Amino acid sequence: MKKNKFLKVAAVAILILATAVVTRIYTVKSILGTNENFGKVVLLEKYLKENYLYNKDIKEENLEAGILKGLVAGLEDPYSQYLTKDEMKKLSEQTTGKFQGVGVIISPAEDGSVTVVSPIKGSPADRAGVESGDKILKINGKDFSAEKIDQASKEMRGQAGTSVKILLLKKKNLKTEEVEIKREEIKIDSVLKNKIGDYGYIGITMFDEETGKDFKKVLQELTDDGVKGIVLDMRGNPGGVVDAAYEIGDAILPKTSFVTLKNNKGEVIEDYKTDDKYNDIKMVVLVNEGSASASEILAGAISDLDRAKIVGKKTYGKGVVQNVIALPEGDGLKLTTSEYFTPSGDSINKLGIEPDVEVDLPENIKGIGIDYQETDTQLQKALEILKEK
Incomplete structure (x- = not known):
């Protein structure tokens, strides 16, 4: 039994290739017989248990997770990772829009730091002044780097009411600042609707399973209200479910190849096409450094087709797609499997999307969006452009 403890590593690879459940016994025979490195894992486990000073505190599940995480980390891809059962649960919560924590989306940066992609609008982190591009150095006095991003995320989550x-x-100023934030039940309203005079405002905070349906509903409501145009605000939107971005594109774009996904052979594995039925209401799109992934897919298609002006700052630049593979014991693998390309064939990975009109925000602005119209210069510019049409 001991020999088999750590050989789930091989099961991951086999599951990906065969998409079938493979027993650990089969894994041991097929892998150990052909690759001496897996034999080293068994020897190393034995040495740790016999010689580690605190060997009585060793937890089998932690060692196993560490090995699996190390295997995927060897890809040196910031977006691919082995997921424990708890992490799979957290990922599921993100796509459904409910969890307990401070409400901040983080990503590993190339400099090895944990970087804030964006705070969730209205969340405790947002109210505490956490901003896109801030780097997280410590959480509760513990140091965190990109290689410990899962632990960093777990450290920030917790029971509502705790700090x-x-x-x-x-x-903004390269100075350190410590904030104490009280955790809350985070319910993400991924689509926000409002009116500014004769114009509609739709904010998309992220793309979850309900976002496409909710967007189409509020778009129709604003159209029925007779608004003259719409500001589509995707600032601080870290992305999410690609299908939701496609649903929105299908509602506001003419017939086109919305986005194509290519695998490691350069083959097109998915081509999202919109039909010729769409709402052609006047529109301006807002983006910033916190707009990533699915929000960039949507903004890129809108830009390529000249459907609307893009206003704000250059986007984050995440142009790769991850598949999540569920493993037999409730854990999983998130793996970068494809790159997406806009209708014009452009990749934006590590490049981002340049706005048609670049607008800086005031240095001391307290927030962005509908509640901060008087100081939100990007929103002001979007409305100005709508009125010019």
């Missing part, structure tokens, strides 16, 4: 201290390196 967490986060040491930030602020992007």
Whole structure:
């Protein structure tokens, strides 16, 4: 039994290739016989258990997770990772829009830091002044780097009503700042609707399973209200479910190849096409450094087709797609499997989307969006452009 403890590593690879459940016994025979490195894992496990000073505290599940995480980390891809049962549960919560924590989306940066992609609008982190581009140095006094991003995320989550201290390196002034944030039940309203005079405002905070349906509903409501145009605000939107972005594209874009996905052979594995039925209401799109992934797919298609002006700042630049593979014991694998290309054939990975009209925000602005119209210069510019049409 001991020999088989760590050989789930091989099961991951086989599951990906065969998409079938493979027993650990089969894994042991097929892998150990052909690759001596897996034999080293068994020897190393034995040595750790016999010689580690605190060997009585060793937890089998932690060692196993560490090995699996190390295997995927060897890809040196910031978006691919082995997921424990708890992490799979967290990922599921993100796609359904409910969890307990501070409400911040983080990503590993190329410099090895944990970087804030965006705070969720209206969340405790947002109210505490956490901003896109801030770097998280410590959480509750513990140091965190990109290689420990899963632990960082777990450290910030917790029971609603409890507090967490986060040491930030602020992007705007490169000074450190510690904030204490009380955790809450985070319910993400992924689609926000409002009116500004004769114009409609739709904010998309992220793309979850309900976003496409909710967007089409509020778009129709605003159209029925007779608005003269719409501001589509995707600032701080870290992405999410690609199908939701496609649903929105299908509602507002003419017939086109919305986005294509290519695998590691350069083959097109998915081509999302919109039909010729769409709402052609006037529109301006807002993006910033926190707009990533699915929000960039949508903004890129809108830009390529000249459907609307893009206003704000250059987007994050995440142009790769991850598949999540569920493993037999409730854990999983998130793996970068494809790259997406806009209708014009452009990749934006590590490049981002440049706005048609670049607008900076005031240095001391307290927030963005409908509640901060008087100081939100990007929103002001979007409305100005709508009125010019």
